[in-house]
Amino acid sequence: MTISERELVRSQIQQKKKKNRTIILIILAVIVVVAAVIIITRLPKKGSSFTTEDGLSIGDPNAPVKVLEFTNFSCSHCKNFTLNTSAGFIKQYVETGKVYYTAYPYPWSEDDLTYTASLGAYCAAEQDTFYAYKELVFNRVASPQDLSEEAVRGYAESVGMDLAKFDSCMQDPNLASKVAETKALASTFNVSGTPSFIVNGSLFYANNLIDGVEAALEASGN
Structure with missing residues (x-):
């Protein structure tokens, strides 16, 4: 092999090494970008809707x-709010970081037909x-x-x-205390009907909930 041929081979090897290094750098850059995107998307964002540790609350x-x-699960106005208004309310106020929302199932007593369904909700x-x-x-x-146990x-x-965890939960003797705590909380706000909404400590109903939220936002400077 002549000197010129050896130089040509050496040049080709160097070019190949350079090309390989470039490919490796590109791959590493892509990995870094993908990792960064994954990390960022997993971070809690202001205005994102997420369930908190109590399982009853969503929002920031x-x-x-x-x-x-x-x-109350037998309340027609509650049904109307849940099926026709709740999703829009959550999108407008909860997902935008304006409202932290907590819903409580509220049977009037242990004889209430909705009592079992309320326990199931917890x-x-x-x-x-x-x-x-x-x-x-x-x-x-x-x-x-x-509203039966089977249903x-x-x-x-x-x-x-x-279902194994659900059955165990439903048999938990402490489960009823959650309903009692909810009733005690409701009584502090003089709740006498459903659905009732407490907006920053003040009582509102479905027909004036938005007014209450907007007033609270204005009072908070938002």
Whole structure:
């Protein structure tokens, strides 16, 4: 092999190495960009809607307005709000970071036909399926039979709950205390009907909820 041939081979090898380094750098750059995108998309964003540890709340805990909803599964006005208004309200106020929203299932007593479904709602909250369960129950309930233990277990299965965990939760003797705590909370705000909404400590109903939220936002400077 002549000197010129060796130089040609050496040049080709160097070019190949340079090309390989370029490819490696490009691959590394792509990996870094993809990793950054994944990390960023997983970070909680202001205005994003997410379920908190209690399973009953959605939105940004630092939102300027806190809304509590007390709902009863046999209440026609509650059903109307859940199926026709709730999604729009959440999109406009919760997902934009303006409202931190908590919904409480609210049976009037242990004799209330909705008591079992309400217990099921708290068990749904433990599996982060409360809002799906709540909507499904309102969609399905048309008669007392739709609030039976068998029906409630069917709702749990329909929204993807782990039935073993659900059954265990429903048998938990401490479960009833959650309903009692909700009733005690409602009484502090003089709740006497459903749906009732507490907006930054003040009582509102479905027909003036938006007015209450807007007033609270204005008062907070938002």
